[in-house]
Amino acid sequence: MENIADKKRAIFESTLVLIKEKGFHGTPMSQIAKNAGVAAGTIYHHFDSKETLILELYTYIRDKMLEAMLQLDNEAMDYKDRFFNFWISHCHFYVKNPNALFFMEQFVNSPYSNRDPLQENERFQNTFRDLIKAGVETGLLKPIDHLILSALIHGTIVNVAKMHLCQRVVIGEAELQQIVEVIWDGMHQQPNGAATS
Amino acid sequence: MENIADKKRAIFESTLVLIKEKGFHGTPMSQIAKNAGVAAGTIYHHFDSKETLILELYTYIRDKMLEAMLQLDNEAMDYKDRFFNFWISHCHFYVKNPNALFFMEQFVNSPYSNRDPLQENERFQNTFRDLIKAGVETGLLKPIDHLILSALIHGTIVNVAKMHLCQRVVIGEAELQQIVEVIWDGMHQQPNGAATS
Amino acid sequence: MENIADKKRAIFESTLVLIKEKGFHGTPMSQIAKNAGVAAGTIYHHFDSKETLILELYTYIRDKMLEAMLQLDNEAMDYKDRFFNFWISHCHFYVKNPNALFFMEQFVNSPYSNRDPLQENERFQNTFRDLIKAGVETGLLKPIDHLILSALIHGTIVNVAKMHLCQRVVIGEAELQQIVEVIWDGMHQQPNGAATS
Amino acid sequence: MENIADKKRAIFESTLVLIKEKGFHGTPMSQIAKNAGVAAGTIYHHFDSKETLILELYTYIRDKMLEAMLQLDNEAMDYKDRFFNFWISHCHFYVKNPNALFFMEQFVNSPYSNRDPLQENERFQNTFRDLIKAGVETGLLKPIDHLILSALIHGTIVNVAKMHLCQRVVIGEAELQQIVEVIWDGMHQQPNGAATS
DNA sequence: TATGAATGAGTCTTCATTCAT
DNA sequence: GATGAATGAAGACTCATTCAT
Numbered sequence: 001m002e003n004i005a006d007k008k009r010a011i012f013e014s015t016l017v018l019i020k021e022k023g024f025h026g027t028p029m030s031q032i033a034k035n036a037g038v039a040a041g042t043i044y045h046h047f048d049s050k051e052t053l054i055l056e057l058y059t060y061i062r063d064k065m066l067e068a069m070l071q072l073d074n075e076a077m078d079y080k081d082r083f084f085n086f087w088i089s090h091c092h093f094y095v096k097n098p099n100a101l102f103f104m105e106q107f108v109n110s111p112y113s114n115r116d117p118l119q120e121n122e123r124f125q126n127t128f129r130d131l132i133k134a135g136v137e138t139g140l141l142k143p144i145d146h147l148i149l150s151a152l153i154h155g156t157i158v159n160v161a162k163m164h165l166c167q168r169v170v171i172g173e174a175e176l177q178q179i180v181e182v183i184w185d186g187m188h189q190q191p192n193g194a195a196t197s
Numbered sequence: 198m199e200n201i202a203d204k205k206r207a208i209f210e211s212t213l214v215l216i217k218e219k220g221f222h223g224t225p226m227s228q229i230a231k232n233a234g235v236a237a238g239t240i241y242h243h244f245d246s247k248e249t250l251i252l253e254l255y256t257y258i259r260d261k262m263l264e265a266m267l268q269l270d271n272e273a274m275d276y277k278d279r280f281f282n283f284w285i286s287h288c289h290f291y292v293k294n295p296n297a298l299f300f301m302e303q304f305v306n307s308p309y310s311n312r313d314p315l316q317e318n319e320r321f322q323n324t325f326r327d328l329i330k331a332g333v334e335t336g337l338l339k340p341i342d343h344l345i346l347s348a349l350i351h352g353t354i355v356n357v358a359k360m361h362l363c364q365r366v367v368i369g370e371a372e373l374q375q376i377v378e379v380i381w382d383g384m385h386q387q388p389n390g391a392a393t394s
Numbered sequence: 395m396e397n398i399a400d401k402k403r404a405i406f407e408s409t410l411v412l413i414k415e416k417g418f419h420g421t422p423m424s425q426i427a428k429n430a431g432v433a434a435g436t437i438y439h440h441f442d443s444k445e446t447l448i449l450e451l452y453t454y455i456r457d458k459m460l461e462a463m464l465q466l467d468n469e470a471m472d473y474k475d476r477f478f479n480f481w482i483s484h485c486h487f488y489v490k491n492p493n494a495l496f497f498m499e500q501f502v503n504s505p506y507s508n509r510d511p512l513q514e515n516e517r518f519q520n521t522f523r524d525l526i527k528a529g530v531e532t533g534l535l536k537p538i539d540h541l542i543l544s545a546l547i548h549g550t551i552v553n554v555a556k557m558h559l560c561q562r563v564v565i566g567e568a569e570l571q572q573i574v575e576v577i578w579d580g581m582h583q584q585p586n587g588a589a590t591s
Numbered sequence: 592m593e594n595i596a597d598k599k600r601a602i603f604e605s606t607l608v609l610i611k612e613k614g615f616h617g618t619p620m621s622q623i624a625k626n627a628g629v630a631a632g633t634i635y636h637h638f639d640s641k642e643t644l645i646l647e648l649y650t651y652i653r654d655k656m657l658e659a660m661l662q663l664d665n666e667a668m669d670y671k672d673r674f675f676n677f678w679i680s681h682c683h684f685y686v687k688n689p690n691a692l693f694f695m696e697q698f699v700n701s702p703y704s705n706r707d708p709l710q711e712n713e714r715f716q717n718t719f720r721d722l723i724k725a726g727v728e729t730g731l732l733k734p735i736d737h738l739i740l741s742a743l744i745h746g747t748i749v750n751v752a753k754m755h756l757c758q759r760v761v762i763g764e765a766e767l768q769q770i771v772e773v774i775w776d777g778m779h780q781q782p783n784g785a786a787t788s
Numbered sequence: 789t790a791t792g793a794a795t796g797a798g799t800c801t802t803c804a805t806t807c808a809t
Numbered sequence: 810g811a812t813g814a815a816t817g818a819a820g821a822c823t824c825a826t827t828c829a830t
Contacts, residue, residue, distance in 0.1 A: 004793095023308045025222035028820055039795045041823075050821065105306040109299060111220045144375060147366045148357065152379065155356030159348040169344045178341060182349065186383025225803055227813095236812040238806075247804065417702045419616035422824055424792095433791040435827075444825065496700060503696040505614045538769060541760045542751065546773065549750030553742040563738045572735060576743065580777025595814095620800060630816045632802080641800070 008046050010036040012057050016099040024054065024106060051112065058107050061100050066127065068093045079140050080184065086131060087157060087180045094161035101161055135187075142189045149187060156183055205243050207233040209254050213296040221251070221303060248309065255304050258297045263324065265290045276337050277381065283328060284354060284377045291358035298358055332384075339386045346384060353380055402440050404430040406451050410493040418448070418500060445506065452501050455494045460521065462487045473534050474578065480525060481551060481574045488555035495555055529581075536583045543581060550577055599637050601627040603648050611690040615645065615697060642703065649698050652691050657718065659684045670731050671775065677722060678748060678771045685752035692752055726778075733780045740778060747774055 014036035018027040029050055033040045047053040069089045073082060094101040107113055132149050135141035141149060160179055164171040171179075211233035215224040226247055230237040244250040266286045270279060291298040304310055329346050332338035338346060357376055361368040368376075408430035412421040423444055427434040441447040463483045467476060488495040501507055526543050529535035535543060554573055558565040565573075605627035609618040620641055624631045638644040660680045664673060685692040698704055723740050726732035732740060751770055755762040762770075 007793095021308065023221075026308060029822080030820075040821090041796065042794055044822070045793065102306060106303070109302040109306060111218070111223060142375075142379065144379070145366050145372075147360060148368070148372065148376060151356040151360040152353045152376070155352030155354075156349045157352075159352030160345065163344060163348040169342050171345070175342075175345065178339075179345060179349070182339065182341070182383040184383070186379040186381070226805080227803070230813095237804090238813065239811055241805070242810060415702070418614075420702060423826080424824070427792090434825090435792065436790055438826070439789060499700040500697070503693060503700060505612065505617060536769075536773065538773070539760050539766075541754060542762070542766065542770060545750040545754040546747045546770070549746030549748075550743045551746075553746030554739065557738060557742040563736050565739070569736075569739065572733075573739060573743070576733065576735070576777040578777070580773040580775070598814095619798080621798095631800090632817065633815055635801070636814065 004046075007036075007038065007042070011038065011043055011046060011053070012060050015053060015057055016061075016103055019106065020099040020102040024110065024112075054107070054112055057103070058113075061097075061104060064097075065090070065093050065100070070127070079135060079138070080188075082131060083135065083184060084177075084180050086128070087153060087183060088176055091157045091161050091176060094158065095164055098165050101158070101165070105158065105162075139189060141187045144187075152187070153183060204233075204235060204239070208235065208240055208243060208250070209257050212250060212254055213258075213300055216303065217296040217299040221307065221309075251304070251309055254300070255309075258294075258301060261294075262287070262290050262297070267324070276332060276335070277385075279328060280332065280381060281374075281377050283325070284350060284380060285373055288354045288358050288373060291355065292361055295362050298355070298362070302355065302359075336386060338384045341384075349384070350380060401430075401432060401436070405432065405437055405440060405447070406454050409447060409451055410455075410497055413500065414493040414496040418504065418506075448501070448506055451497070452506075455491075455498060458491075459484070459487050459494070464521070473529060473532070474582075476525060477529065477578060478571075478574050480522070481547060481577060482570055485551045485555050485570065488552065489558055492559050495552070495559070499552065499556075533583060535581045538581075546581070547577060595637075598627075598629065598633070602629065602634055602637060602644070603651050606644060606648055607652075607690040607694055610697065611693040615701065615703075645698070645703055648694065649703075652688075652695060655688075656681070656684050656691070661718070670726060670729070671779075673722060674726065674775060675768075675771050677719070678744060678774060679767055682748045682752050682767065685749065686755055689756050692749070692756070696749065696753075730780060732778045735778075743778070744774060 011032065014032050015027065018032060018035060021027075029043060030040050032053075033043055036043075043053065047056060069086060072085050072089055075082075077085070129146060129150065132141070132146040132153070136143060136146055136149070156179070160171065160176075163169055169175075208229060211229050212224065215229060215232060226240060227237050229250075230240055233240075240250065244253065266283060269282050269286055272279075274282070325347060326343055329338065329343040329350075333340060333343055333346070353376070357368065357373075360366055366372075405426060408426050409421065412426060412429060423437060424434050426447075427437055430437075437447065441450060463480060466479050466483055469476075471479070522544060523540060526535065526540040526547075530537060530540055530543070550573070554565065554570075557563055563569075602623065605623050606618070609623060609626060612618075620634060621631050623644075624634055627634075634644065638647060660677060663676050663680055666673075668676070720737060720741060723732070723737040723744075727734060727737055727740070747770070751762065751767075754760055760766075
């Protein structure tokens, strides 16, 4: 039976919607249950506590995100294309899943994230990190600690997605392309090693 | 009286510390009061509710941040220097006020920020926006919607500051310089109008 | 089928163990089921409710206790020996079945026992009462209401067994003998009718 | 102000009544609060949790009991009189405070009592123990471990009080006197050292 | 009969807010 | 204004019981 997985998914999605609207605190388990179409007690057959639910929801989203991002990726592709792909598909994911974006942002800035074992998630981190590292090692990206480059990339993705979702600017495919160009131009290293001044 | 302002400040700082540690939900008014050295009821002489307190705290921090950022700014300076200054002093502010960073990040991603009239804050936004707009208009920055550029800049500042505070990379003045260079290189438009490819 | 009786017994024993450790309240039906090796719903094929289960468990234990106590009894024996036997075998039962002791003590002091029809149990009461009554009637015991004498006897048995189980004193066979001697000396009536002063 | 102590007392008494009627489990904090004339939350200003409340209630009762028992005691009195006094005033206390009796009996047989530090209560234990020890040392009582004698005494007190309260026998002052006589006769040692056989 | 996932009423507990002093 | 005890609504969580399989 797919039932169990289905029920968990229903609870995840219900939680996601409510947390986006009301925040962690503003989202009672009773309402999560109601919106998921189950009884309050049922949640506790699948998750030990509200905290566990949120922690697992985090992992669930990371997995979905990774899947979405790998769909277009291909190690045989040109580095720059892979770089662009990554940035854009990550951004797309957030734009298409705004609840996920707001959840993630609340999560990483909340005390929950400190308690997270962060191991499952490493699969996501690793994939991303390897791409950046490779760029630095092959000299395509400037010689800067890959963690810093990641921070820069991730920061831009999230903020651009948020700006889009807040409807403050229209950001179509053309704009996205233009934006990644900016990121790339900043991180890219000229073949002769001379970064633009 | 300075007393009132002092008491408000004490409440603000107490709130800031607790929210960084425990999050909005994990921070009861009673504890804010205790850490601020006042009685629980006293907070309600200064703030209508917990929500008001948090909303005002947001403004309080924006003001402090603006003040910090304007200290080194000077309209007579070279554009690139002003740009660098802005980025770096903003980042410095967060690094020196980690509680403020974590508060702001929780705030902007919470349902609180949706209710914020966003008017007070415009002072901050305006100052920043004008700089970016000027860059675009004078052709020093690529011709991209200034809101997008702001998003990119802000995203990088916040994420670099977080990475620094999480102690995952050592980020000294040299690294900061190097990082803004990346941002600048990405946004800067070559005099001849040809952006790097 | 022996199966049904076996299953009931398994449920009884599981309940007994858990109630000793956790008390009535701390013992969920689900755990009783798990420790008994059956499903939660199965219990309800054998008992109408948790209350019924506990009420029947009470009877189950009374029966086991009576059986244990009658094993050494024999109407042909000397009265004093029967008296000693009763006291000691009752105490032995509790010492060998500490779970039963703790269950009974919780039970008789709980609101459950008020609802108990107390009929089944009379078999136990009767056997015991008859012995005491006979003692009074034959003048071997002091002329005191047999219910009072029973209370005295039962109170000493239970408390001595508890003291033993709490490991606060070592109580071997010699001590037991000495203790019943005390009880007997107190209740026994001198042939000449003069009770000790 | 006596207010705080008064409020605690009101909560204690409310708890006592309800626990006698409904048991630990059947007594919700909300009802304790209502019967005590306070709000549910108020209880938590005085007690950390339901468990703490019950633990403190235990101590509260021990104290009241000790006080009642010492009222008639006097070291200058004849040993036998003190012994009788102790037994009877203890029994009286239970008869006059049936709620206390049922609470104590539930308590000592529940998992709560295992967590009790049992230190405060030692005052009670010590007073009682000293009396018994003195009896053994002076040869007035049979040479049996004082813990065993205590168990016998306490067991009889509690069970006689219960029998009285269950209305199964009328136990007046004359009967009480007669009963302690039984206990005394059992434990007392003949001057010539020959216990009755 | 046996199962065990699902139910939802009921519990303990927290905490924003009030108000008499 | 300041205090902090009191309030009680609301939330997380438990568990006896049911019922479709």
